[in-house]
Amino acid sequence: MNIPSNLFYAKTHEWARKEGSKVYVGITDHAQHEITDIVHVELPEVGKKFKKTQPCAVVESVKSAFDIYSPVSGTVVEVNDAVLSSPELINQSPYEKGFFFAIELENENDLKDLLSAEDYKKSI
Amino acid sequence: MNKILNEINSDRETQIFDCDVENDIALDEKYKRKNNPNIPDLAEGTVVRHYTALSRKNYALSTTFYPLGSCTMKYNPIINEKIASCAKFAEVHPLQPENTVQGNLEIMFELEKALCEISGMNNFTLQPAAGAHGEHTGLLIISEYFKSKKEKRTKIIVPDSAHGTNPASANLSGFEVISLKSEPDGTLSPDKLKEILTPEIACIMMTNPNTLGVFEKHIPEIAEIMHANGSLLYYDGANLNAVMGIARPGDMGFDVMHINLHKTFSTPHGGGGPGSGPVGVKSFLKDFLPVPTVVNENGLFKLNYKNKKTSVGQMKAFYGNFPVLLKAFVYIKSVGGNGLKEASVQANINANYVLNLLKDKVTVPAGNVCTHEFVLSSKGRLGEGVRTLDVAKRLLDYGYYAPTIYFPLIVEEAMMIEPTETESKQTLDEFVKVLSGIIDESKNNPEAVKNAPSKTPVSRLNEVEAARNPKLRW
DSSP states (O other), X not given: OOOOTXXXXXXXXXXXXXXXXXXXXXXXXXXXXXXXSEEEEXXXXXXXXEOTTOEEEEEEESSOXXXXXXXXXXXXXXXXXXXXXXTHHHHHOTTTTTXXXXXXXXXXXXXXXXXXXXXXXXXX | OOXXXXXXXXXXXXXXXXXXXXXXXXXXXXXXXXXXXXXXXXXXXXXXXXXXXXXXXXXXXXXXXXXXXXXXXXXXXXXXXXXXXSHHHHTOOTTSOGGGOXXXXXXXXXXXXXXXXXXXXXXXXXXXXXXXXXXXXXXXXXXXXXXXXTOOOXXXXXXXXXXXXXXXXXXXXXXXXXXXXXXXXXXXXXXXXXXXXXXXXXXXXXXSSOTTSOOOTTHHHHHHHHHHTTOEEEEEETTGGGTTTTOOHHHHTOSEEEEOHHHHTTOOOGGGSOOOOOEEEOGGGGGGSOSOEEEEETTEEEEEOTXXXXXXXXXXXXXXXXXXXXXXXXXXXXXXXXXXXXXXXXXXXXXXXXXXXXXXXXXXXXXXXXXXXXXXXXXXXXXXXXXXXXXXHHHHHTTOOOOEESOSTTSTTEEEEOOOTTSOHHHHHHHHHHHHHHHHHHHHOHHHXXXXXXXXXXXXXXXXXXHHSOOOOX
């Protein structure tokens, strides 16, 4: 199971990667494996504000649909349109090509509330 | 694969009977088609063979046991169909004058009374076209109720053991969904409910028995907590087949509910026919019900459009799916009060019988006693690399419709089985033997299970590819 050490993790299986004031968000390798082949994704709109732990996106496999929760509070500044037409990117490359969106971080402390790679590994 | 009618040889086949419709009609050139329409031009015999061939590939309740959990695929008595096909029902028009359809209106009036008696609610609307449509209607009623009281309540509690449509209906009706986790035994904890309760909560939507097939033990406490908070209780009646004639949601403290007539009262549904999801309310909510409702004024049945100002409006064209209402009414009247109770008791006995024959083969997350249906988990109980999906597909090879799988979401590798009261011990024994055999086969010959089905008209479909790149035509 691939759990990069430079990322932050939510208990609900999202990852967060800080780049300047932006935080990139996606789902973990473990999550994509459990969800199985993803066939549909709904992303938030750019400009929309979310509080941390608020549902902000949806992934769907042939088995079921799952809510994705924002790991931090802030405003969406970028979405990954590529996963809309090729949802398999999330299965193939959950941490790179299959990211969901980037959010402008409101409060740096939100990251401290997330899990480290090591703690996330223990939780699954 | 069968060809569709348009693909069958389109050269005009030998016809014994000539077409007696005049085809040389005086019509201005500009109105005439340039090309012939693409409609099949086949002999009657060819068409009959085509449809008979298709029907023989059907899985249906009239050919096989149908253990699809949560769907209550009970036998649909022939008398329902016989009465529904009488011209007096089948050939009426929804805009006929009321005095020419007194019988139809009376049936709706009497059905509403019967549903009140069965459920313990005070008033019903028969309009909603199915269960989820009923949920939407019920939640709009709750929404209007709070608006009339000038209370801003924006959230609805949905337990994780509720039907999957509940959160969707809450969302569609403009509410935010707050999830409530069920306890390890599958029931809800009043203490955990208290923790998430706020003044913004409009209601809780409970499915009882819940999707694990477990009867909720703490309903009176939950009702007290919710009502003390000024909130209401919604009962998803999809599983009413487990409790009819035994317990009534209205007596338990629920304020609004829907009943799936097509499940509980035996009318063809799923691929076989439309549904009907009447919504029942306590008296204090009756002014919010959709209009029209059927009333009796001086011995005459009428459609009543009063309440127009407070009503949530009309939820369906005309008066609901009348043939389904009629068939459900025939069922209720033909089995009677005691019959309904007997049906529920037998549904519970059948489910418990199957559960106890299977419990050592698989994991039973909610214990060894269930109501009318139960959920199994095959996690860790199958051969290497074999999953619940494969077992379900293998069942098709043995001539069975597969149970519901991967639902509810709270059970991994779930398989949800609902035998219903209309199956015999012999049928249930045979099913258990086949399912147990497949579980053994998954260990001895996993490939046979993973590659199933092999004896059906089409083999394993690539569901992922179909969802990602659907090819749609016609």
